[in-house]
Amino acid sequence: MGFWGRRDRAEQQREDAADTELSRRARAALIAADERIRTTGDELAFASAELGDAATAELRVGLASVREHMTEAFQLHQLNHDHLPDTPEELRTRNARIVQLCEWAESVLDERTSALQAKIERIRRAPEILHRLRADIAALRERLPEARATLDRLAERYTPEALQRVRMTSGDAEQLLDFALQSAELSERRAAAGKPEDAMLALESATETVRRAGSILDGVDGFEIEALRTQTTLAEVVEDSRGDLVAARGERRTPEVEAAIARLEAELAETASSQRRDPFADLAVVSAANAALDAARERANRPVVPVEQVQHAVAAADHAIGVASGLIEGHRGWIGADARTRLAEARRLRGELAAMPTAEEARDEALRLARRISGLADDALRLAQRDIDSARPDDDDWGWGGGRPGPGGRGGGGGAGSILGPVIGGVILGGLLDDIFD
Known part of the structure; x- marks a missing residue:
């Protein structure tokens, strides 16, 4: 009893310490959250003056929501210190709720003020940003003549379809730079007029427009580099294709190979037909034609299975199904699920085999399927024989009346019942079969 009493006192002391710590946390969290609300209110006033009401709307809404919910936290704290006595559980629940509300308030204000801080920093750095924008605009303008020369050179070498990958021209970039400069000047005028939002x-x-203009000019340079790489790859594919054509002409020529050769030759001729080409499209069509020839050659050079071999395999499969079916049908009462499943799958695949086309390219699959059917039927036969051997007594002479007791415990007729029961396959079972022979 003394041991259990000491244990209860220790447990109570731990709970009291935890409740005291929770109460302390609740008071500290309440003070910190209240101070944070006051500070955020001051920050909101300054931010509204710098950015305007629209830019600070989210923070204003968040602050109002936090103030509303913190009212609940103060009410709970008041209940903890009123004149009415409270149970430890009630105090514990209120303090936990106070901590939860204060942490939520801090989280909301952190999120809203951090998002606004970036805007405040940006508007404060507006003069620096505008100075850098003007420098970027001037640097991009210096690239315009080179970009025009590059586009003229590309127009002599590539088709309009190929140049569409550039998407926009140096003229477009120049217009964007003009607009960016106008936007920068407008930003200065609106800031001087006390309109921070505008x-x-x-x-x-202005910042986004300068970025787009720079991407256009980068795209012009990037297109020329990418086009040269594509032309190099195309030359390698063309050389490989010509070698494949030479090899294909010396191999077995099926109609499919002839069509693939004609297609690849036509694509190669079209690729070399003019000076202005689209290397990207040429690479795509030549690569596809080359791949089609490779596939046709592979199929043509594959040994053709003689039709007689397929016929023999199909006949063997049918024979195997017939043997397995005869054994299983004759001893259904003894045959388990494995043998029946193998036979059913063999019959299903035999139906698929009957529906297969008879063309040369289908003979490989037909031969494989016929062998699969034979294997399943052989498995069914083996499993069925196993089931029969395990169910038949060792001294069964398959006679009529060997003196062994039948299913009902009687002799004579029981022997006939033991052999005819599995043969009939469960149509007549147990005592009914014995009654017939009795």
Whole structure:
């Protein structure tokens, strides 16, 4: 009893310590959250002056929601200290809820103020950003003559369809740079007029426009490099294709191979027909024609299975199914699920084999399927024989009345019952069969 009493006191002391710590956390969290709300209110006022009401709307809504929910936290804390006595469980529940509400409030304010801080930092750095934008615009303008020369050179070498991958021209880039400069100047004017929202919008527009203009000019340079790489790859594929054509002409020429040769020759001739080409499209069509010839050659050079071999395999499969079916049908009462399943699968595949086409290219699959059917039928025969051997007594002479007791415990007729029961396959079972022979 003393041991259990000490144990209960130790447990109570641990619970009291945990409740005290939770109460302390609740008070500290309440103070921190309240201070954070006051600080955030001040930050919201400054941010509204710098960015405008629209940019700070999310923080304003979040702050209002936090204040509303923190009212509940203060009410719970008041209940903990009123004149009414509370149970430890009630205090524990209220303090846990206070901590939860305060942590949620801190999380909401962190999220909203961090998102707004980036905008505040950006508007404060607007003069620096505008200075850098003007420098970027000037640098991109210096690239315009080179981009025009590059496009003129590309137009002599590639088709309009190929040049569509550039998507936009140097003229488009120049227009974007003009618009970016106008947006930057507008941002300065709106900031001076005390309209921070308009100034920020114009600044963001200028920044995005400069980025797009730079990507256009980069795309012009990138297209020329990528086109040269594609031409190199195309030359390698063309050389490989010509070698494949030479090899194909010396091999077995099926109609499929003849068609593939004609297609590849036509694509090679078209590729070399003019100076202005689309290397990307040429590479795609020549590669596809080359792959088609490779596939046709592989099928043509594969040894053709003689039709007689397929016929013999099918006949063997039918014979195997017939033997297995005869044994299983004659001893159904003794045959288990494995043998029946093998036979059923063999018959199903035999139906698929009957529906297969008779063309040369289908003979390989037909031969494989016929051998699979034979294997399944042989398995069914083996499993059926196993089932019969395991069910038949060792001294069974398959006679009529060997003196062994039948299913009902009687002799004479029981021997006849033991042999005819499996043969009939369960149609007449147990005592009914014995009654017939009795």
